[in-house]
Every structure is written in C-alpha cells, then in structure tokens.
Amino acid sequence: MSHLAITASGLGKRYRLSHQSARRSSLGHLSQMFRRSSADEVFWALKDVSFEVKSGEVIGFVGLNGAGKSTLLKVLSRITDPTEGRAVIEGRTGTLLEVGTGFHPELTGRENIYLSGAILGMRRTEIDRKFDEIIAFAEVERFLDTPVKRYSSGMYVRLAFAVAAHLESEVLLVDEVLAVGDVAFQKKCLGKMSEVGRQGRTVLFVSHNMVAVQNLCQRVMWLREGRLVADGATSDVVRQYLSASVSAQNERVWTDPNTGPGNEKVRLRRVSVKRADAGPNELISMSTPLMVEVEYWNLTPNAHIHVCLNVSNEQSMAFTTASNETDHMTHDNALPAGVFRSVCWIPGDLLNTGIHGLGVLFRQNGRKVVLRCDDALSFEVLDLEDRSGMWLGRPPGAVHPKLTWKTSYLGEESQLAAHDPEMVSLPGGTSV
Amino acid sequence: MKAMSAAADRPAARPRVVIEPSRGWTTLGLRELWERRELLYFLITREIRGAHRQTALGLSWIFLRPIIYMLLLSLVFGRIVKVPSDGVPYPLFALAGLLPWTFFSNAVTKGARSLVDNLHLIAKVYFPRLMIPTAGAASGIPDFAASFAVFLVVLKYYGMPLRVEMLAVPVLFLLTLAFALAMGFWLATLSVRYRDVSFAIGFLLQALMYASPVIYPVSLVPVSAQVFYQLNPLSAIIQGFRWSLLGTGDPPGLAAAFAVGMILLSLVSGAYVFRRTERSVVDVL
Numbered sequence: 001m002s003h004l005a006i007t008a009s010g011l012g013k014r015y016r017l018s019h020q021s022a023r024r025s026s027l028g029h030l031s032q033m034f035r036r037s038s039a040d041e042v043f044w045a046l047k048d049v050s051f052e053v054k055s056g057e058v059i060g061f062v063g064l065n066g067a068g069k070s071t072l073l074k075v076l077s078r079i080t081d082p083t084e085g086r087a088v089i090e091g092r093t094g095t096l097l098e099v100g101t102g103f104h105p106e107l108t109g110r111e112n113i114y115l116s117g118a119i120l121g122m123r124r125t126e127i128d129r130k131f132d133e134i135i136a137f138a139e140v141e142r143f144l145d146t147p148v149k150r151y152s153s154g155m156y157v158r159l160a161f162a163v164a165a166h167l168e169s170e171v172l173l174v175d176e177v178l179a180v181g182d183v184a185f186q187k188k189c190l191g192k193m194s195e196v197g198r199q200g201r202t203v204l205f206v207s208h209n210m211v212a213v214q215n216l217c218q219r220v221m222w223l224r225e226g227r228l229v230a231d232g233a234t235s236d237v238v239r240q241y242l243s244a245s246v247s248a249q250n251e252r253v254w255t256d257p258n259t260g261p262g263n264e265k266v267r268l269r270r271v272s273v274k275r276a277d278a279g280p281n282e283l284i285s286m287s288t289p290l291m292v293e294v295e296y297w298n299l300t301p302n303a304h305i306h307v308c309l310n311v312s313n314e315q316s317m318a319f320t321t322a323s324n325e326t327d328h329m330t331h332d333n334a335l336p337a338g339v340f341r342s343v344c345w346i347p348g349d350l351l352n353t354g355i356h357g358l359g360v361l362f363r364q365n366g367r368k369v370v371l372r373c374d375d376a377l378s379f380e381v382l383d384l385e386d387r388s389g390m391w392l393g394r395p396p397g398a399v400h401p402k403l404t405w406k407t408s409y410l411g412e413e414s415q416l417a418a419h420d421p422e423m424v425s426l427p428g429g430t431s432v
Numbered sequence: 433m434k435a436m437s438a439a440a441d442r443p444a445a446r447p448r449v450v451i452e453p454s455r456g457w458t459t460l461g462l463r464e465l466w467e468r469r470e471l472l473y474f475l476i477t478r479e480i481r482g483a484h485r486q487t488a489l490g491l492s493w494i495f496l497r498p499i500i501y502m503l504l505l506s507l508v509f510g511r512i513v514k515v516p517s518d519g520v521p522y523p524l525f526a527l528a529g530l531l532p533w534t535f536f537s538n539a540v541t542k543g544a545r546s547l548v549d550n551l552h553l554i555a556k557v558y559f560p561r562l563m564i565p566t567a568g569a570a571s572g573i574p575d576f577a578a579s580f581a582v583f584l585v586v587l588k589y590y591g592m593p594l595r596v597e598m599l600a601v602p603v604l605f606l607l608t609l610a611f612a613l614a615m616g617f618w619l620a621t622l623s624v625r626y627r628d629v630s631f632a633i634g635f636l637l638q639a640l641m642y643a644s645p646v647i648y649p650v651s652l653v654p655v656s657a658q659v660f661y662q663l664n665p666l667s668a669i670i671q672g673f674r675w676s677l678l679g680t681g682d683p684p685g686l687a688a689a690f691a692v693g694m695i696l697l698s699l700v701s702g703a704y705v706f707r708r709t710e711r712s713v714v715d716v717l
Contacts, residue, residue, distance in 0.1 A: 075451060078449070080714045081712060082452070082453055088450050088451070090448055101556045106482045111478075115477075118473075118475075119559060120557060124470050
C-alpha cells in the first residue's frame, strides 16, 4: 500500500494583478482590451512546488496567510489551473475547502445532504447507504425536513461537515474547516479526520492550528511565498516554521547609558525573556518556565528603586504585575549607583498561548513611578503539548495554570444523606 | 467493516487525474459529464425547488405566469392593436409563440448568469463546469410543461382539435433547449470577462423577441425581408411550434433545416469556447 497517491512536479501558479478599478469602469477599457496590458503586475502564488505523497499519508501544510497553501489545494482539486508544472493524483479526490459547499438555504436538510453529496462527488447510492450515519453524526434527525436557513449555525456546520466527512475518496484535500463550530464539534471533526487517516486514505490538511497539525499529521510541508521551504517529520517542520514566524522580540539591549529608555534617575540597559530550562532561541510553550531579566543603570546613589513587570496579552489586558520589593537585595536597602540585574522567574504551566507583552516599571520609595516602559518586550507562548484525543483549540482565559484536582467517589445518594459534615456545612457554620 | 463495503462498489481501477496547465482547446469532457449525470439532476432540482420555496402561491405560479402573459398580450395586441393571427384565436396564437419564447428567454438569462451566480460553488469544488449553465437553462422545464398544459386547456376552450403534428413538440422543444444552451454557453463565457453582458442580455432578448414572430405572424413581415428574417433560428422554432400545435403556416422546410444547422453549430462552438475559458474562471471572477 505504499504506492504514490500524489506526484507534483514544478507546480506554479501565476496571477496578474491588473489595476481593475480604473479600467473596468469606463469605455477606455475597450481600447485596452486589445493591448496586452504590460502594466499588470505578475505575482506567483505558487512556484516550483514538487513533492510526492504516498498512499495513506496524512500531510499538513503550514505557512503564513498568502503563502500559497490554499492555492495549492485549489490546483490539486482542479478548481483552478496551474500555470506551469504537473501533478498526478491516483484515485478519487474529495475537496473540503469550506463547510457547506453547495448548500441551498431554501432546501431542507435532507435535500441538501443529497445535493451537497453529489457536488462533492458522491453517487446517489453511496449517499443512500450513508444517510443514517450522516444524520447521526450531525445530530439533526428532528430537523431533516426543515429548510437549512432555519438551522442554527451550529446545526448547519455539523450537517455540512457530516456530509463531507462521509465522502469516500482515496484522496482528501481539507482546508482549515476546523476553524468553525463549537468545542464539541471540533472534537468530533478531529476524531473523524484521524479516523479517515487510519483507514489508509491520503489526506492533505491545511491549517493554522499547530496543535491540530501536530496531532493529525505524520509529515508537514511548509510553504513560504509560494515555495516549499521544508518537508519532513511533523515536529521538526513545525518547530522550524514557528521559530521563523514567531513575531516576537525576546531581547532588547541598549548599550549606551545615555540613550536607553529612562531619565536621570534610572535607565534600561537590557530586557530579555527566555526559557529557564534551555538556550535563548528555543520556542516557548505553555509548560516552559520562563526567566525575565531586566538590567538597568541606577544613576542616583542611595535610591530606593524597585522593578515591576506588567504582563499583558493580545487584548492588551495587563493581567498580572510583579515587583521585586520582596527581593531582600532591594527590599529595604538603598542601592548604590551602577548597573543592576533583576531576574524574575515565571513558572511553567501558567501562561496561556498567544503573544504576550511585557512592560517594565521602576518605582522609587515604594510608590513614585520614576520610569515606565510599557512595551519593553513581546514573546509568544505556543501550544506544543501533545493532547491527542482532546480539544485542540485555544484554551479560553487570560492564563492557563495547571491546577490540582482530585475526584473521589462518595457513594450513592442515599448512603451519604445522613452524615457528611464536610459536604453540608460551610466554614461559617451555616448549613445548606 | 465500512471501508470494506465501500471498496466493493468502487470502480475497479483507480481514476488517475493529471493536472497540467491548459493550453488552447480541450475536449468537451462528455464522458465525465455522463459519469456525473446525477449531479446535473441535483443541480436542476436545486434551481427549481430553490426558486419556488417561500412564495405564497408556490407552484401555482408556473401556471399563473403563462395565463397572465397570454391575457396581457391578447388584450394589447389582439384587442387594441388588432394584430392578425393567421385565422386562429389570438390567445391560442400568442400561447403557441410564448411556449418556446418564455422558455428560451428564461433559459438564456439563467444560463448566461450561471457562472457569476454560482461563483461560490465554482471556487470551492470541482465538477464539470458545463453543468452550471446547463442546469440553469434546464431548470425551466417544469414551467414549459405547465405552459403546455395551459395551452391544452385553452385549446379545449376554443374547441380546437388535437393534431398528430403535436408529436413534433418534443423535437421542437429539444431544439429550443439546444439553442438556449448555445446562447447560454456563449454569454456565460463572455460574462466572465465582461460583467456588462448581464446588462446587455435584457436588451438582446427584447430585440430578439421583436425579431421573432412571438406576438405577430410571419405573414406580416415584408417579402423582401423574409430571407433575413429566416436567418434567426428562433423564428423557425416558433413557426414550427405554431405549425405543430395550430396548423398555421407551412410545414418545416429548407428554412427549418438551416435553423437546425445553425443551432447545432452554435451549440458545439459555444461548448468548446466555454470549455476553453472555464479553467480560468475562478481566477478572473
């Protein structure tokens, strides 16, 4: 079963970016029609993309927006033509570029199952056979004869995915469909996707969700500006991709004591954030402990100076603040003039994923702010944990600490009604 | 288990798809069209059902439309303008012309708009694109059938007999469909590049209606203009319908044969032109 399912060699797709707004509106366009407009900009959405996929492989495509991932899927699914190159696909190809392709809002759920199934390439007998399975997966039994425009968005998406998920093609091209739907639905979809992979079918999967990619794919290809820059084992390529595209600034240094952010009292020399357990250029994930270093010049002798850190997330909410007042070095002592370094450790399993901002604040005598630098640094916390079988979206909330839980069985209702003081009385002594 | 049963009705040989840049003319892909014929059926029913849902009168519209149109034409052209009608009651005369004309004009409009209207579909999944204008054009079939039923009722009302020549109606209908498809393919292709086409279609159809014997008989056309008049295949189709349904005019002859040739030529050329542009549709629209 290890024959090739897809062979792509030198695929390229060129677009002409003509400046249409001015042209299309006037009759002047008629004269331009005949001149092959040379002013058009040429843009290669894909260039020299070659790869081979064995039958049964589940492959992820990663890359920033506009890197050519969707264009590649469109070319492979014959929605648009390549400009150059060639690809050969062995077997029936199913395309899932959006959820609900071909759904007609006025038609009922039942009618749309057949319509959408036929559009995706299923035969009528195949849909007949899978019909019960589809509606069971979508949980819409009661609304089969209701027009889908009356469906809640959740029902709509479930039904649409259910049809597509039951498509029995040897090759399945999937584009970011997991971005829609609620938590339970995402779980279900991912379960179905990994089931598809286990059945020995070939899946090409485009996603921005690195957790999903890591849990579903054995092999990942990374596209950048239309070119394939890496192709290999999932964890390697995902790390390469993330290291290159993490848009954070992990360290800033000001070498001159006269130009750094600051004033005559205190001036910043260096701020950095890195993993406490590894080198400076390693990726930061939710479970890694962090080390924040702040170096500064204290310019007035005998000053009572404290450093404060403000941590904020993408919604620019400062959700926590920490000060080195508790550090015995600075607690009650006046500092001599000179260079200082304050280090703060942030434990692992505390921060949530996303880009975090770090602000630095200096206080004198415990209250007066002498220097404030709101966006000293930024760093990105990635979700790189292995969470197979669980939800792969971003956990909600500003922080995501690992808390301790313990669940124990207390017996049946009747047994514990009589005596269980711990359960029924609150600390104040009032019973409920 | 499920995989097993699925494998059973899978075609023995895996289909092999080769993706390459399109250069010049390609085949019509008739085999693929045949393989996916179920989809054509679903696309047609989608057009039909989608259009009639949520109207208060629902399906009765397909009967009401020809009746209202017939009454209007009879009032204006039969009673007021007093257009001659080759010796048959004007309502019957008008209906026999409206039968192919209404189907044709709706089919052309839908066919021409189909690519632009279904862009969301075309951009997300591959299937033989020829099905899109075909489904648009063919979705008028129930309306045609309803109009035909209305015609039979009016025929009965005027006490006119059924004729053997009526057996030619299916052939005439197929010719109407073929010509509508041909126009649909051409206009859909053009509308991809020039949205202006959708504005022009209204005028084009109106001009074509006046250039065809829909509301007046061919006998009103001056003899010197008859030759040019017969170049319009629709004129031959409408004359064929009147001959078959009402017995007016001559049986189809040389002009009709010429019309059939024109229709087939425009259909095949339209399909090839459409196939040539369809692969870049998504990039242009």
